[in-house]
Amino acid sequence: MKILVINAGSSSLKYQLYDMTDESVLAKGLVERIGMDSSILTHKPTGKNELTEVSEILEHTTAIRKVLHALTSEEYGVIASIDEIDAVGHRVVHGGEAFKESALVTDEAKKEIRRLFDLAPLHNPPSMLGINAAESNMPGIPQVVVFDTAFHQTMPEKAYMYAIPRVLYNKYKVRRYGAHGTSHDYVSKEAAKFIGRPLEDLKIITCHIGNGASITAVKGGDSVDTSMGMTPLEGLMMGTRSGDLDPAIVPYVMNKEELTVNEVNSMLNKHSGLLAISGISSDMREITDGVEKGDANSILAFDMYTYRVRKYIGSYAAAMNGVDVIVFTAGVGENSAILRKRVLEELTFLGIELDESLNNIRSGEPRRITTANSKIEVLVVPTNEELVIARDTFRLV
Numbered sequence: 001m002k003i004l005v006i007n008a009g010s011s012s013l014k015y016q017l018y019d020m021t022d023e024s025v026l027a028k029g030l031v032e033r034i035g036m037d038s039s040i041l042t043h044k045p046t047g048k049n050e051l052t053e054v055s056e057i058l059e060h061t062t063a064i065r066k067v068l069h070a071l072t073s074e075e076y077g078v079i080a081s082i083d084e085i086d087a088v089g090h091r092v093v094h095g096g097e098a099f100k101e102s103a104l105v106t107d108e109a110k111k112e113i114r115r116l117f118d119l120a121p122l123h124n125p126p127s128m129l130g131i132n133a134a135e136s137n138m139p140g141i142p143q144v145v146v147f148d149t150a151f152h153q154t155m156p157e158k159a160y161m162y163a164i165p166r167v168l169y170n171k172y173k174v175r176r177y178g179a180h181g182t183s184h185d186y187v188s189k190e191a192a193k194f195i196g197r198p199l200e201d202l203k204i205i206t207c208h209i210g211n212g213a214s215i216t217a218v219k220g221g222d223s224v225d226t227s228m229g230m231t232p233l234e235g236l237m238m239g240t241r242s243g244d245l246d247p248a249i250v251p252y253v254m255n256k257e258e259l260t261v262n263e264v265n266s267m268l269n270k271h272s273g274l275l276a277i278s279g280i281s282s283d284m285r286e287i288t289d290g291v292e293k294g295d296a297n298s299i300l301a302f303d304m305y306t307y308r309v310r311k312y313i314g315s316y317a318a319a320m321n322g323v324d325v326i327v328f329t330a331g332v333g334e335n336s337a338i339l340r341k342r343v344l345e346e347l348t349f350l351g352i353e354l355d356e357s358l359n360n361i362r363s364g365e366p367r368r369i370t371t372a373n374s375k376i377e378v379l380v381v382p383t384n385e386e387l388v389i390a391r392d393t394f395r396l397v
Contacts, residue, residue: 001019001020001021001022001086001089001142001395001397002017002018002019002020002026002079002084002085002086002236003017003018003085003086003087003088003089003390003393003394004016004017004018004071004085004087004088004089004134005017005018005088005089005090005091005320005377005386005389005390005393006064006088006091006125006130006134007090007130007386008057008060008090008091008129008130008133009123009126010122010126010154011032011033011034011035011036012030012031012032012033012034013030013031013060013063013064013067013130014028014029014030014069014263015029015030016028016379016386016390017026017071017078017079017085018386018387018388018390020390020391020394022233023387023390023391024030025043026045026046026047026079027043027045027046027070028042028044028073029041029042029044029067029070030042031057031063031066032058032065033057034058034059034063035057035058035059036056036058036244037056037069038056039056039057039063040052040053040054041052041053041057041063041066041067041070041185041339043067043070043071043076045070045071045076045077045078046078047048047077048075048076048078048133049076051070051073051075051076052368053066053070053302054276055127058104058279059129059133060076060126060129060132060133061132061133061137063333063338064130064131064134064136064137064192065163068082068138069136076364078108079231082138083139085138085141086141086142086143086397087142087143087144087393087394087397088134088138088141088143088144088393089139089143089144089145089389089390089393090105090127090130090131090134090143090144090145090146090147090389091127091146091148091149091385091389092113092123092124092127092145092147092184093120093123093127093146093148093149093179093232094116094119094120094123094124094147094148094149094177095113095116095145095148095150096112096115096116096119096149096173096177097153097173097175098112098116099112099145099147099149100148100150100153101150101153101392102144102145102146102150102392102393103144103145103393103396104142104143104144104145104396104397105131105142105143105144105145109145109307110128113127113128113131113145114128114215119177119230119231120231122269125360131135131143131145138306140262142396142397144389144393144396144397146182146388146389148178148179148180148181148182148390148391149178149179149181149226150179150181151178151180151181151182151184151185151216151223152176152177152181152184152216152223153225153249154223154224155176155178155223155224155226158223158347159176159177159179159180159224159225159319160176161175161176162174162175162176162229162230168389169356171359174230175230176226176229176230176234177228177229177230178214178223178226178227178228178229179214179226179228179230180212180214180216180228180231180330181214181223182220182385182388182389183206183208183329183383183385183388184208184214184216184223185223185225185328185388186207186383186384186385187206187329187381187383188202188204188206188216188218188221188222188327190327190366191204191206191327191366191377191381192204192221192357193211193239193326194366194368194379195325195377195379197293197324199220199221200220200221200222202219202220202324202325203217203218203219203220203320203321203322203323203324203325204218204219204323204324204325205211205217205218205313205316205317205320205323205326205327206218206326206327206329207309207313207326207327207328207329207333207334208329208330208383209236209238209309209328209329209330209331209332209333209336210270210330210331210332210333211237211238211282211283211331211332212232212237212239212241212331213235213237213332214226214227214228214232214235214236214318215227215235215236215309215313216310216316217316217319217320218240218364219320224319224320225316225319226265227312227332233269235312236305236308236312237272237273237274237275237277237304237305237308238273239274239275239283240269240270240272240273240274240275240276240282241268241269241272241273241283241336242268242272242273242276243273243308244291245268250264250268250358253267261278261312263383266332266385268394274301275299277297277301277302277304278290278295278297278298278300279297280295280297280298280372284305284331284332284336284339285304285336287301287305288302288336288338288339296343302339302342304327305339306342307338307344308392309339309343310343310346310347313326313343313347314347314350322325323350323376324376324377325367325376325377325378325379326344326352326376326377326378326379327378327380327381328340328377328378328379328380328381329380329381329382331381332381333380334380334381334383335362335380337359337362340355340369340378340380341357341359343357343362343375344378345373350375350376351374351375351376352370352375352376352378353370353371353373353374353375353376354369354370354371354374354378355368355369355371358370363380364382365378365382366379366381366382367379370385371384
């Protein structure tokens, strides 16, 4: 069975084509600048030359048509025709309470995803564009939606409820939902496999640290708490997101600066975090370069960032009454040795002993970065959210 995995953004579309007989990637690629006359398709077929094509792509239906043409082309293709694609899997950020697991795309499912637009206005509408575009180009081929929030539906009420009037939950489902669920699910399972212990017996803290970042407490394979909230704004300090802050700051700043709701929302989501504190960049690589050069603002941004990661790890160790494994994943978590060191060097009270030589190794494989004497295993596990989507799509169709 061959499955096409699609991750649609407002102006971009990532894709991977899997052969599920061995879970191999036949091709992957990205369409950028959708809606412009200089859109870029980058197509990477396994075992063949890469294709880069610049053309006018004004909407997602055309983007997927271009992708399908590349997948079936004589020079760059990996399949003879579209008929070889058995199913399509889509990443959708927010599933609310309606979707506790992945689901087949039906009219009812699409209606529910649209109803959730308010909870993920930057993410769910583009996902719907991707779903509709795939239907237009591949009518009759089953589609599956895989939700970032679904893994966190196992959280107990004490973890997901906010201490605000309950009517807001009853009427509008205001609660913690979390995000990055496919990543937290994948790396927790891979961690258990790596250390050779049953997932059901483990308390794991998974740290998905990228431009967007979240930490999850995984107990017995279930998410029991996570740092992101009703939206991806809560929790850790991130590339451009503020993370946790005193809610009273919002009306205070709105009054002082005469900001609208949309303006303050943009400030907290797009102009805060590492970018705001460093004044340089939202990219951790540029921040660490600034730290090495002695830039005071970069040092402060890095210290704030790692301090908050460390606080969440400590709080989740307390929430689960212990921790067996800590996992770092995603772009920053997998690649920044200095970030991992700075986070872990002040968690020695947990019995963590970092092996600096192991921590400094760069690899695309799961690996241990603690000593043999460490009471807690700390691992770096590359995430693979696309594979999770492909597996769930395979399971459902």
